[in-house]
Amino acid sequence: MSLSSPAIALSSVRKAFRTVVAVEDVSFEVQRGEIFGLLGPNGAGKTTLLRLIMDIFRPDSGCIEVFGRGFQKDDKARIGYLPEERGLYTRQRVQDVIEYFVQLKGVPQAQARTRTLHWLKHLDMLDVKGYRVQELSKGNQQKIQFIATVAADPEILVLDEPFSGLDPVNVRALIQIIQELAASGKTIVLSTHQMNLVESLCRRVFMIHQGRQVLYGDLGQIQKAHSENAVVVRSNAHYSDCPWVTHTMANGRGTLLVLKENGRPRDVLAWLLETGAEVESFECAKTPLEEIFIKMVQR
Amino acid sequence: MSKVWVIAKREFWVTVTRKGYIFAVVGMPLLFGGIFGISFLTSGNLEQSIKSGSEPVAVVDRSHTLDFELAASLEPVPESPTAATEVPQKAAGRKPSRIVPYTDMTAAVRDLKDGKLSAVYLIESDYMSTGKIVAYSPERGIFSDLAPPDRSRLYDLIRASLVKGRIDGETRDRVLAPGRLKQMKVSKQGDVENASDAFQKAARFFGPFSMFLLLTMSIFFSSGYLLQGIAEEKQNRVIEVIWASVDPMELLTGKIIGLGAAGLLQVALYASMLLLPAVTVFALFQVSLTGLALSLVYFILGYLLFAGLMAGTGILGNSPQESGQLSAFWTLLSMIPMFLLAPISESPNSWLARGLSWFPLTAPVTMLLRITSGHIPWVDVGISIVVLLVSIYLAVRGAAKMFRAAALMFGKRPGVGEILRWLKEA
Numbered sequence: 255m256s257l258s259s260p261a262i263a264l265s266s267v268r269k270a271f272r273t274v275v276a277v278e279d280v281s282f283e284v285q286r287g288e289i290f291g292l293l294g295p296n297g298a299g300k301t302t303l304l305r306l307i308m309d310i311f312r313p314d315s316g317c318i319e320v321f322g323r324g325f326q327k328d329d330k331a332r333i334g335y336l337p338e339e340r341g342l343y344t345r346q347r348v349q350d351v352i353e354y355f356v357q358l359k360g361v362p363q364a365q366a367r368t369r370t371l372h373w374l375k376h377l378d379m380l381d382v383k384g385y386r387v388q389e390l391s392k393g394n395q396q397k398i399q400f401i402a403t404v405a406a407d408p409e410i411l412v413l414d415e416p417f418s419g420l421d422p423v424n425v426r427a428l429i430q431i432i433q434e435l436a437a438s439g440k441t442i443v444l445s446t447h448q449m450n451l452v453e454s455l456c457r458r459v460f461m462i463h464q465g466r467q468v469l470y471g472d473l474g475q476i477q478k479a480h481s482e483n484a485v486v487v488r489s490n491a492h493y494s495d496c497p498w499v500t501h502t503m504a505n506g507r508g509t510l511l512v513l514k515e516n517g518r519p520r521d522v523l524a525w526l527l528e529t530g531a532e533v534e535s536f537e538c539a540k541t542p543l544e545e546i547f548i549k550m551v552q553r
Numbered sequence: 554m555s556k557v558w559v560i561a562k563r564e565f566w567v568t569v570t571r572k573g574y575i576f577a578v579v580g581m582p583l584l585f586g587g588i589f590g591i592s593f594l595t596s597g598n599l600e601q602s603i604k605s606g607s608e609p610v611a612v613v614d615r616s617h618t619l620d621f622e623l624a625a626s627l628e629p630v631p632e633s634p635t636a637a638t639e640v641p642q643k644a645a646g647r648k649p650s651r652i653v654p655y656t657d658m659t660a661a662v663r664d665l666k667d668g669k670l671s672a673v674y675l676i677e678s679d680y681m682s683t684g685k686i687v688a689y690s691p692e693r694g695i696f697s698d699l700a701p702p703d704r705s706r707l708y709d710l711i712r713a714s715l716v717k718g719r720i721d722g723e724t725r726d727r728v729l730a731p732g733r734l735k736q737m738k739v740s741k742q743g744d745v746e747n748a749s750d751a752f753q754k755a756a757r758f759f760g761p762f763s764m765f766l767l768l769t770m771s772i773f774f775s776s777g778y779l780l781q782g783i784a785e786e787k788q789n790r791v792i793e794v795i796w797a798s799v800d801p802m803e804l805l806t807g808k809i810i811g812l813g814a815a816g817l818l819q820v821a822l823y824a825s826m827l828l829l830p831a832v833t834v835f836a837l838f839q840v841s842l843t844g845l846a847l848s849l850v851y852f853i854l855g856y857l858l859f860a861g862l863m864a865g866t867g868i869l870g871n872s873p874q875e876s877g878q879l880s881a882f883w884t885l886l887s888m889i890p891m892f893l894l895a896p897i898s899e900s901p902n903s904w905l906a907r908g909l910s911w912f913p914l915t916a917p918v919t920m921l922l923r924i925t926s927g928h929i930p931w932v933d934v935g936i937s938i939v940v941l942l943v944s945i946y947l948a949v950r951g952a953a954k955m956f957r958a959a960a961l962m963f964g965k966r967p968g969v970g971e972i973l974r975w976l977k978e979a
Contacts, residue, residue, distance in 0.1 A: 272971075308797045310961065327800065335797035341790035346567075357559045358798035402794070 259322030261286045261410055261441040262307055267316035269302055275465050276302040280316070282460045282470050284410075284443055289436045291456035291473070292445040293543075295551045299465040300445050301338055304412050307443070308335050320410070331360040334408035338415045338445075340399050344388040349374070351387055352402045359406035366405070373401040377427070392419040400428065410441045417448055429455065449544040459543075461550060468550045477540040480549070483513045484539035485522055491531035498522050510539055556799045560807025561814070568778050568815040577774060578822050608671040610703045611655040611664065612710075616680035620714040624652045627709045651703055652710055665689060672701045765921045767823055768852040769891075772917065773884065775816030776859035779808055783867035784876035792960045801956035805949060809860045816856060844924045847934065851924070854941040855917025859883065861948030865955040869966060883914065890919040901926035902933075910937045913944035951976050 260283040269277040277299045284290040294300045305311045306318055309325045320329050343351050349370055356366040374380045377397050382390060387398065396419045403411065416432075417425050432455060436442055446452060452459060452473070459476065461469035469476055488508035493499055498517030503510040511522060519538050526533050568574055612619065628651070653670075655661040661673045673689040680686065688701040709729065716728055739745050786792045795804060862883045870876030890897060890909055897906045901923040909919040916937045923929045958975040959967060967975075 305793075305961070309800075310793065310796050312957075330798050330800075333797070335794070337790065337793045337797075339790045339793070341792070341794040343791060344789060354559070354563055355794060355798070358556055358795060360556065399794075 260284055260319075261321065262443065263317075263319040263322075264303075264306075265317045265319075267303075267306060267313045267318060269306060269311060269313050277306070277313075277462075278465045280462065280465075280467055282467070284441060285458075286441050287436060287439050288457060289432065289442045289444055289455050291452040291459035292443055292462070293449075293452065293459055293469070293547060294445075294462040295547075298462045300462060301414060303462065304335070304337075304414050304443070304445060307412060308333065331406070332408050333410040333412060334359070334403040334406060336399055336403040336411070336413045336416055338418070340395055342387045342395060342399060342402075345386055347383070348379070348385050348387055348390070348398055349383040352398065352405060355402040356406045359408065361406050369405040369407065370401070373405045376431075377401060393421060393424060396420055397424065397428075404431075404435065408440075410443070411435065412443045412445075414445045415447070416444070417446060417451060425451070449542070449547055453543050461547070463551055469546070473543070474540075476546065477543065478538070480546045481539055481541040483515070483517065485511050485513070485519045486535075486537050486539050487511055487522070487526070488534040489526060489531045489536075491526055491529055491533075495529075496522060496525050498525065505539075507537075508535060557803050557807040557810065560799070560804060561811035564782065564808050564811025565814050568782075568812055569818065571778075574778070574815065574819070578819050582823065608669060609651045609653045610672040610674065610701075610707070611653050611661040611670050612674045612676065612707065613655045613658050613661055614676045615678040616676050618676060618680055618714055619654070619710055620717055621652065621654045621710075623713045623717065624706075624710050627706065627713060652706060662689060665691060672703065674701075674707055762925055765848075765925045767820060768848055768855075768921055769918055771816045771820045771823075772852060772855045772859055773887075774819060775812050775856055776863040777880075778815065779812045779860050780863035780867040780876055780880050781873050782808065782812070783864055784870050784873040787868060787870075787960060788872050796956075796960065801953040801960075802949075805861075805864055805953055805956065808864070809857065809949070812860065813853070813856050820852070847924050848921055850938070851917050851920045851941075854938065854945065855921070857945045858913060858917065858941055858948055859887065861945060861952050865948065865952035868952070868955050868959050869972075871966070875966075886914045887918055889915050890922055894922070897922050898926045901929060907933055911940055913940050916941055 262284040264283075265281050267277055267280045268275070280299075280303065292300055292303065302311065306313055307320070309318075309330065318325060320333065343354075349367075352370045352374070353363070353366045356369060357363060361369065371380070371383070374383050377400070379394065379397055379401070382394065387395060390398065396416075400413075400416055403413070413432075417428060420428060429451065432442060432444070444452070444456060456473055458471060459469065459473050460467065486505050486508045487493070493502045493509060493511055496511070498513050498521045499511045500514050501512050503512070513519070513522065519536075523533075523536055526536070612621075655664075655673070658673075658675060661670065664670045665673050668691075671690070675687040675689070677683065677685045677687070686707075688704070690701045712729055716725055720728065737745055783792075786795065799807075863880055866880045866883065867876040870879055893905065893909070896903065897909070897919065900906060906919060906923055909915040910923065910933050920929075920934070920937050923933075954975050955972070
């Protein structure tokens with residue numbers, strides 16, 4: 255794989271089951287080392303997309319490339335996949351299950367054991383290594399599934415709802431691990447309904463609805479494109495005097511100033527400084543991803 | 554280490570540590586051994602208490618037909634089993650007669666009730682014209698309804714009494730014991746040989762037949778484990794995780810090797826178990842090396858075919874139970890030779906047997922059975938092996954296609970049309 259080629263690239267991909275079209279004309283790229291968000295409501299086609307990337311399904315038409323070329327048999331060892339629904343041998347012991355899944359990625363047995371124990375320790379799960387999977391809580395089973403995905407040290411991680419069933423403490427721990435993995439060069443495709451986590455983890459996103467693309471690109475730009483021409487200010491100024499402001503609204507982080515069509519945030523900032531107001535905070539208003547998500551789905 | 558080997562190793566280990574497998578390997582022979590042992594002991598008691606119990610039988614002869622003095626001469630000479638069918642002239646060295654004359658029916662029935670007699674026979678006064686005899690035996694469950702004890706002894710005594718003084722010597726002997734049968738066997742080449750004795754005959758049948766049963770059972774046990782394993786993996790969604798690491802063909806190959814090894818181990822353990830030494834000995838002594846080798850070939854081919862079919866079927870169901878119901882189709886078809894056991898065993902080279910050998914689903918069981926029943930033409934061996942190899946290729950390839958299409962399909966079961974479409978797709 256050349257360093258410039260994307261880790262994953264989909265081009266005009268279509269997939270139908272019987273008469274139901276699950277994915278239609280979908281194209282996007284995931285760059286190396288990024289955390290890429292895959293969004294969409296239930297039944298939108300997210301899981302189908304992930305299974306297409308994993309070569310579990312084959313597209314009816316279009317092209318899918320990983321590591322800069324068509325999917326090769328050995329690529330499965332280089333991509334870790336955490337499916338939305340937990341898939342574990344519930345009657346077997348935790349360590350055995352993880353080791354088996356790691357070995358299936360081509361890791362030798364001894365190394366699989368070392369990595370399994372390392373990750374169990376890393377997620378504070380070492381004391382349950384001898385438990386049967388079915389004896390663990392839902393959240394702990396999710397952590398086992400996550401370990402089974404990352405312990406083989408794949409270059410790409412495809413994570414479908416990785417935070418499902420986790421408490422806030424474990425969610426925070428997992429976020430940190432995902433960030434560490436990305437920082438170490440791993441490419442991560444993250445599919446989740448938790449928009450706040452997407453905002454804090456992903457720089458770029460793709461949103462699918464009814465099998466088709468509805469949003470794709472830089473998250474900041476998407477939010478900006480879906481935001482009003484407004485700023486959020488916390489100061490002691492009288493905003494009604496500002497020539498660029500049409501109206502104001504209370505906002506959790508200060509006051510939302512909706513600007514005239516030709517008004518720019520820098521004009522408002524200049525006016526604030528000119529008036530000698532004490533400015534505690536000043537930011538361009540961004541529509542939360544959740545609002546964009548709901549707006550796109552309900553459109 | 555290849556992924557196929559990783560899968561095979563796990564499947565083998567998980568299977569041989571399953572409770573069901575351990576029960577099948579250890580528990581079943583113990584269970585059958587136990588049942589056999591109890592039956593043996595019980596049958597011994599029955600024989601003693603009903604058929605030839607220590608208590609004599611009473612005969613109340615109202616027709617005055619019997620000469621009870623002849624009774625002792627009809628008892629067999631101990632330690633000379635072959636003489637059992639002869640009618641010796643002297644009573645020297647014989648056991649005392651088990652037939653005791655009674656004149657009073659009431660006394661006889663009382664002694665029967667008190668356990669002093671094992672049966673009472675009443676020969677009616679009109680016996681010569683009607684042949685009527687009434688037998689009385691104690692109430693001892695269903696076995697007491699079987700033939701009353703010492704009936705043949707009584708009949709021998711009646712025959713001896715009827716011919717006494719009318720015919721003598723050899724004619725009398727032949728009336729009482731018409732023949733001592735010696736069996737000869739004529740081979741297809743026209744060679745005439747002594748037929749085997751009873752033990753050899755039993756061995757010739759039971760040895761190979763036991764091996765046939767063992768191998769047939771192992772085929773279905775092993776492919777059944779495969780079916781169950783795949784259905785479970787679909788149900789608990791593990792299949793998606795595995796599939797993200799291996800392709801369907803690797804998964805199937807690993808499973809088939811691992812479970813086939815578990816099946817072979819099962820056969821080996823059965824054969825080596827102390828509880829079944831007779832089976833092993835019979836099989837080894839009564840089946841030729843060629844037959845033994847061919848049996849193993851058909852075991853492996855049969856297993857591979859049914860493994861492919863079970864895998865393809867197992868993935869269609871939404872639960873192990875549903876998959877099991879679907880697979881019953883293959884099991885029933887393949888068991889046809891079992892229903893036709895008698896005609897195939899008696900005529901292993903009949904057109905029925907040959908036809909079933911050429912049909913892939915019935916070929917393994919039929920050929921295993923025919924091997925135990927006699928010499929079979931090599932052309933049949935060749936045809937059945939080719940048919941099986943082609944069928945195995947198609948079954949495993951079809952199963953891999955089913956995996957790709959149905960492994961992640963939950964809820965509604967696919968129809969026949971849809972399955973055929975999947976099989977046609979590349």
